[in-house]
Amino acid sequence: MGTIVNVATVVVGAGLGIVLGNRIPARTKETVTSVLGLFTLVIGGTSVVSMNSAALREEVGSFAMIVVLASLLVGAVVGSGVRIEDRLEQGATWLRGRFRGAGDSARFVDGLVTSTLVFCIGPLAILGSISDGLGRGADQLYVKAILDGFAAMAFASTLGWGVLASALAVALIQGSMTALGYFAGDVLSVAQIDALTAAGGVILLALGLRLLGVKQIPVGDLLPALLLAPALVPLAALV
Secondary structure, eight states, X not given: OHHHHHHHHHHHHHHHXXXXXXXXXXXXXXXXXXXXXXXXXXXXXXXXXXXGOHHHHHHHGGGHHHHHHHHHHHHHHXXXXXXXXXXXXXXXXXXXXXXXXXXXXXXXXXHHHHHHHHHHSSHHHHHHHHHHHTTSOSHHHHHHHHHHHHHHHHHHHHHTHHHHHHHHHHHHHHHHHHHHHHHXXXXXXXXXXXXXXXXXHXXXXXXXXXXTTSOOOOGGGGTTHHHHHHHHHHHHHTO
């Protein structure tokens, strides 16, 4: 459901952007982004509460917080070591440059590639889709949907119809990640899902700080924690 709403907001936002052009004040965009940053902090905080879940504490006892902290620390070391955030940015730049050309067709492709990268490569896209698939709710995707709607409006005002076409990419990519989360729910225990949710909550807090302009934390470098958190649960249970 979250991805469907996200696709709808991209379509509506892009449509409004094409119609309105550059008439949306920059101050309005900044204010909306700040509000969404605050709300991302709220969602991150509610996700972190999973660290105190009965299932996780029953599985690992008093090591619940250590499991989440260790996953984030090791994940940050691994992520920064392989430079995930930098590589994502470099990949996006390369892809845009590869498809950039001249004329209206190039403008369409540039709008499609740029908006697809912005909408589909990021913590909210990954965390939100997986959380939705796991049955933990689509709250994160709803926040992302609002962000993407305003971003689509801004992009479409200058890049045109290619931004509208990116809604198909959002449906395909986020739909696939939601399906991955759904099947992971059959493999992971409740305790492992809680650990993943808590680690994801901390990452969302970092993303909220970025949206507010408080600190530019390299959130992409923290993504390995999403794999490490559930993997560390059975190890901590042995202690």
